[in-house]
Amino acid sequence: MADTGALLEVEDIETCYGLSQVLFGLSLSVRSGEMVAMMGRNGMGKTTTIRSIMGLTPARAGSIRFGGMDVRKLASFRIAQLGIGLVPEGRQIFPNLTVRENLVAASGNRLGSADPWTIDKIHALFPRLDERGSNMGNTLSGGEQQMLAIGRALMTNPRLLILDEATEGLAPLIRDEIWNCLSMLKARGQSVLVIDKNIENLTRIADRHYIVERGRAVWSGTSAELIAEPDLQHRYLGV
Structure with missing residues (x-):
């Protein structure tokens, strides 16, 4: 069912890597000012969904609309220019630029x-980036790199911010800082699509959730609905 009020609307997409199909008619939407979470075990198609939205691994079928425009066949840089900021898995900051240069670029x-x-404003959000402004990107800790990747995406002033594995592999204190950042972004009215495994934090700040299983969105609902279904969590999100 199409969501006519959606900022991002992904409908029935199918995506392959060569002959291997990963997504099988996956659909999701993000409305303006909404924070939406995508959850699921590893290897179920979450990152491929993000890559399809960004045009990095184009979907071969279905539709992807952003701001009312069909973007499924656009080049990645065109999609980014329309107002999508990506914080990719693995961060992918520029290692040979300073923290400040990463942001300015x-x-x-x-x-x-x-x-x-x-x-x-980025320094106010992440004071550590101010302290490390003259350091090269490759000298930062994993947590600092994640802060920089978020700051870099925000510097594009995106209509939609996408975070792939927002807190994976980070120390607990850094995770808390990232979750506090996401809470502040939500309060600011930033539209966000986030992939993460921390159900407690996601249900605290996200408006809606999608669970992805074998290339399909098998469940969607609000935080209250997800909290009310522990069996669902165990079936699709448990290790």
């Missing part, structure tokens, strides 16, 4: 935000 306000992100 991504800065832009193509869509004319009235309250755009600036380096000062």
Whole structure:
């Protein structure tokens, strides 16, 4: 069922790597100002969904609409220019640029935000990036790199922020900092699509959730509905 009020609308997409099909008619949507979580065990198609949205691994069927525009066949850089900021799995910051240069390289306000992100605002969100401003990207800890990857994506002033494995592999204190950041972004009205495994934090701040199993969205609902179904969590999210 199409969500006519959606900022991002993914409908019945099918995506393959060569002859291996990964997504089988997957659908999801994100409305403006909404935080939506995508959950599921490893290898179920979550990252492939993100890659399909961004045009990195184009879907061979179905539709992907962003801001009312069909983007399924657009080049990745065109999709990014429309206002999607990606924090990819593995962070992929520029290792031979300083922290400040990483942020400046991504800065832009193509869509004319009235309250755009600036380096000062990123420093207020992540004070550690201010402290490490002259350090090269490859000297940062994993947590600092994740902060930088989020800051870099925000510097593009995206209409939609996508985070693939937002807190995976991070120390507990850094995880808390990332979750606090996401709470602040939600309060600011930022639209967010996030992949993570922390059900407790996701149900605390996300509006809706999709569970992905073998390339399909097998369940969707609100935080309250997910909390009320522990059997569902065990079936699709348990190790």
